[in-house]
Amino acid sequence: MSSPTLALDPINPLADLDQWEDFLEGRYKEGKSESEFRQYDAEATPGVAEFYRLNHQHQTHAYVLAKEKQYFGLTRGAKSVWEAAEFLNTLVDDSDPDTDLTQLEHLLQTSEAIRRDGHPRWMVATGFVHDLGKCLCLYGEPQWGVVGDTFPTGCAYDPAVVFPEYFQANEDIHNPLYQTKYGIYEPNCGLDNVKMSFGHDGYIYQVMKDHLPMEALYMLRYHSFYAWHRHGAYDHLCNAQDRAMLPAVLKFNPYDLYSKGHTKPNLAELKPYYDDLFAEFFPATLKW
Numbered sequence: 001m002s003s004p005t006l007a008l009d010p011i012n013p014l015a016d017l018d019q020w021e022d023f024l025e026g027r028y029k030e031g032k033s034e035s036e037f038r039q040y041d042a043e044a045t046p047g048v049a050e051f052y053r054l055n056h057q058h059q060t061h062a063y064v065l066a067k068e069k070q071y072f073g074l075t076r077g078a079k080s081v082w083e084a085a086e087f088l089n090t091l092v093d094d095s096d097p098d099t100d101l102t103q104l105e106h107l108l109q110t111s112e113a114i115r116r117d118g119h120p121r122w123m124v125a126t127g128f129v130h131d132l133g134k135c136l137c138l139y140g141e142p143q144w145g146v147v148g149d150t151f152p153t154g155c156a157y158d159p160a161v162v163f164p165e166y167f168q169a170n171e172d173i174h175n176p177l178y179q180t181k182y183g184i185y186e187p188n189c190g191l192d193n194v195k196m197s198f199g200h201d202g203y204i205y206q207v208m209k210d211h212l213p214m215e216a217l218y219m220l221r222y223h224s225f226y227a228w229h230r231h232g233a234y235d236h237l238c239n240a241q242d243r244a245m246l247p248a249v250l251k252f253n254p255y256d257l258y259s260k261g262h263t264k265p266n267l268a269e270l271k272p273y274y275d276d277l278f279a280e281f282f283p284a285t286l287k288w
């Protein structure tokens with residue numbers, strides 16, 4: 001048994017990126033109350049609490065603008081979807097290679113669960129690509145800048161964002177312009193105009209925005225915006241289109257949260273199907 005008092009990595013306190021997703025699963029599937037998961041988290045997985053502390057402290061509005069400038073121009077080269085998945089698979093973590101699934105296997109489990117339930121082909125493709133933006137870690141971004149619940153910056157933090165007390169260490173808390181209900185935004189301006197905290201959702205949306213239908217793009221862009229899609233917060237920034245797309249985001253969420261089993265998908269068997277699927281929606285290479 002490892003001791004919970006072991007020193008955490010000060011920059012990347014999660015054992016691996018999946019530890020954040022395991023936390024989400026516990027938060028929603030097991031129906032833990034807020035006080036239960038907080039307590040569980042502080043004791044059983046202190047790395048998760050530390051990860052959120054860093055995320056809420058460092059994701060300022062200025063940070064988001066700088067990272068969007070750095071990455072949203074898609075200047076990191078061209079890759080096919082398969083190449084991007086293989087690249088993500090080079091992410092080495094501390095998990096057990098015998099029992100844990102690789103990043104590619106996780107993607108296939110999500111897309112295969114969507115396919116089994118008879119959803120349209122574009123949604124199967126969305127399931128496969130939804131976490132490819134985690135390659136930001138391989139570009140050198142810290143865990144707190146790649147995964148974690150996303151939230152609007154430049155306006156008041158809603159208490160529905162997990163661990164809201166950690167925002168006290170965010171320097172934006174001292175900028176009165178950013179601390180009103182609407183902050184720098186107009187009422188019902190639409191989420192497209194809102195600068196969300198930076199991470200893998202926003203990045204994969206940029207890569208995919210010309211290639212998938214609007215429902216898919218909402219699934220990609222807002223799949224970690226739990227305060228909105230699970231808790232109903234920030235409706236005052238939403239427009240009619242956002243509200244019309246919310247059911248799509250909710251339809252996708254169970255596949256993101258719960259499709260991870262321990263049966264390894266057979267890549268060789270599945271590859272022809274996915275070759276056809278990717279050819280239907282994506283050009284031979286995409287800009288990343």
Ligand SMILES: [Fe+2]
Nearest residue numbers: 130131223224
């Ligand atoms: Fe994700």
Ligand SMILES: [Fe+2]
Nearest residue numbers: 021130131256
């Ligand atoms: Fe995911």
